[in-house]
Amino acid sequence: xxxxxxxxxxxxxxxxxxxxxxxxxxxxxxxxxxxxxxxxxxxxxxxxxxxxxxxxxxxxxxxxxxxxxxxxxxxxxxxxxxxxxxxxxxxxxxxxxxxxxxxxxxxxxxxxxxxxxxxxxxxxxxxxxxxxxxxxxxxxxxxxxxxxxxxxxxxxxxxxxxxxxxxxxxxxxxxxxxxxxxxxxxxxxxxxxxxxxxxxxxxxxxxxxxxxxxxxxxxxxxxxxxxxxxxxxxx
Amino acid sequence: xxxxxxxxxxxxxxxxxxxxxxxxxxxxxxxxxxxxxxxxxxxxxxxxxxxxxxxxxxxxxxxxxxxxxxxxxxxxxxxxxxxxxxxxxxxxxxxxxxxxxxxxxxxxxxxxxxxxxxxxxxxxxxxxxxxxxxxxxxxxxxxxxxxxxxxxxxxxxxxxxxxxxxxxxxxxxxxxxxxxxxxxxxxxxxxxxxxxxxxxxxxxxxxxxxxxxxxxxxxxxxxxxxxxxxxxxxx
DNA sequence: TTTTTTTAATGATAAAAGTCATAAAATCAT
DNA sequence: ATGATTTTATGACTTTTATCATTAAAAAAA
Numbered sequence: 098x099x100x101x102x103x104x105x106x107x108x109x110x111x112x113x114x115x116x117x118x119x120x121x122x123x124x125x126x127x128x129x130x131x132x133x134x135x136x137x138x139x140x141x142x143x144x145x146x147x148x149x150x151x152x153x154x155x156x157x158x159x160x161x162x163x164x165x166x167x168x169x170x171x172x173x174x175x176x177x178x179x180x181x182x183x184x185x186x187x188x189x190x191x192x193x194x195x196x197x198x199x200x201x202x203x204x205x206x207x208x209x210x211x212x213x214x215x216x217x218x219x220x221x222x223x224x225x226x227x228x229x230x231x232x233x234x235x236x237x238x239x240x241x242x243x244x245x246x247x248x249x250x251x252x253x254x255x256x257x258x259x260x261x262x263x264x265x266x267x268x269x270x271x272x273x274x275x276x277x278x279x280x281x282x283x284x285x286x287x288x289x290x291x292x293x294x295x296x297x298x299x300x301x302x303x304x305x306x307x308x309x310x311x312x313x314x315x316x317x318x319x320x321x322x323x324x325x326x327x328x329x330x331x332x
Numbered sequence: 333x334x335x336x337x338x339x340x341x342x343x344x345x346x347x348x349x350x351x352x353x354x355x356x357x358x359x360x361x362x363x364x365x366x367x368x369x370x371x372x373x374x375x376x377x378x379x380x381x382x383x384x385x386x387x388x389x390x391x392x393x394x395x396x397x398x399x400x401x402x403x404x405x406x407x408x409x410x411x412x413x414x415x416x417x418x419x420x421x422x423x424x425x426x427x428x429x430x431x432x433x434x435x436x437x438x439x440x441x442x443x444x445x446x447x448x449x450x451x452x453x454x455x456x457x458x459x460x461x462x463x464x465x466x467x468x469x470x471x472x473x474x475x476x477x478x479x480x481x482x483x484x485x486x487x488x489x490x491x492x493x494x495x496x497x498x499x500x501x502x503x504x505x506x507x508x509x510x511x512x513x514x515x516x517x518x519x520x521x522x523x524x525x526x527x528x529x530x531x532x533x534x535x536x537x538x539x540x541x542x543x544x545x546x547x548x549x550x551x552x553x554x555x556x557x558x559x560x561x562x563x564x565x566x567x
Numbered sequence: 568t569t570t571t572t573t574t575a576a577t578g579a580t581a582a583a584a585g586t587c588a589t590a591a592a593a594t595c596a597t
Numbered sequence: 598a599t600g601a602t603t604t605t606a607t608g609a610c611t612t613t614t615a616t617c618a619t620t621a622a623a624a625a626a627a
Binding site for chain 1: 583584586587592593594
């Protein structure tokens with residue numbers, strides 16, 4: 098965790114407009130700008146630790162993270178992802194509970210730390226900001242319901258097919274057309290909720306069936322309609 | 333859905349103090365009181381319909397509800413429960429999205445409908461109310477993460493044992509010591525995320541092993557430590 | 568109460584998914 | 598680059614869970 102670029106004022110921040118801070122006035126942004134600290138997390142570094150009480154939130158300037166929970170016998174469950182523009186730790190801050198999950202950088206990630214108090218100060222002054230936070234939390238709650246239903250009712254094969262599509266939607270693709278996120282088979286398994294071997298086997302099957310192209314950790318979706326069909330994805 | 337008791341002013345409402353409305357001033361409560369409509373839902377009646385856009389929220393004065401989502405081939409997934417003091421539909425209102433799930437009364441339920449606009453008006457005026465809504469949504473989000481991890485990592489047997497304990501914690505027990513909620517085996521299955529037959533079989537096993545007593549839909553937990561052990565419940 | 572309908576129970580079987588073991592390949596650190 | 602380490606791949610086997618079928622019991626309706 099090293100400092101960088103603390104001089105960039107928030108109102109000039111290029112990602113400001115895609116964050117909940119886009120509801121803030123210039124003055125309110127200056128309050129954030131005066132109290133924020135910019136940091137860089139290396140790939141694999143833990144940004145927040147499950148069970149801890151954070152002193153504020155991080156706003157991702159650039160990078161990708163996973164939010165993950167400890168499950169049975171230490172097995173990791175990946176709950177969701179975060180990327181540029183997303184806020185980290187707000188669930189814990191706003192519910193006044195310890196972190197229900199850890200957050201780890203999936204690649205080198207630049208983020209700004211905003212102290213708890215400044216966040217509450219702005220909530221007090223700016224109801225549009227409050228509403229935006231509620232909107233995000235409530236949207237996530239709806240997503241969680243979908244994930245719960247899928248885990249409860251879909252087979253591993255269905256969930257994996259759907260997850261590949263979700264990963265493309267979430268992170269987009271590289272110039273070569275691969276998913277723009279690098280995950281190990283184990284991480285994919287921890288996301289889908291299955292054993293690593295099952296994930297490997299099913300990915301190999303999808304490859305055999307020409308639905309995807311695999312090159313190490315690079316995954317390219319080449320038959321998305323079929324993946325959607327396998328995954329029972331209708332939207 | 334029939335009207336009843338619309339004359340009770342909110343500031344006199346016996347459940348007010350356990351709702352998020354406990355943060356409201358007398359004046360603000362009067363705004364709610366003037367715009368609210370009290371209704372009764374019969375057992376089994378659908379209160380809100382997945383996919384619809386609600387015009388407000390319900391505040392449960394007395395009763396029990398299930399929040400459930402349509403899954404694969406019309407199979408119901410129960411996402412969570414609501415009881416006296418809980419607010420229904422706030423997720424959809426605050427995220428400005430259609431209802432991600434339906435809500436059905438598990439028993440005759442009295443509730444007050446609060447129109448959307450009055451809710452937003454108070455959010456605008458009262459940041460304590462906003463914070464309370466955020467607290468609830470963010471708490472639920474943490475719960476959802478726990479459910480996701482359990483669904484992904486625990487066996488059906490573990491999940492059922494844990495769910496029995498959660499049901500007792502959520503709804504309490506009757507004078508005879510039974511869970512104070514009446515669910516069919518199918519509903520329990522739709523909650524645990526398994527086939528109805530599996531639920532029936534496992535409940536019979538738990539009964540054999542003297543962990544629970546079954547009398548029709550009446551369930552009494554008689555060996556909670558053992559259930560907690562089976563369910564890998566540590567808290 | 569009695570009938571009708573729904574729900575619960577249980578056996579047999581099939582399918583899905585997990586575990587363990589081992590080898591090959593890819594990634595990482597130096 | 599290169600050696601060490603981690604990850605991926607695959608086979609063999611076990612366990613878990615779902616599905617289908619049938620009967621019994623309990624709820625609900627007449």
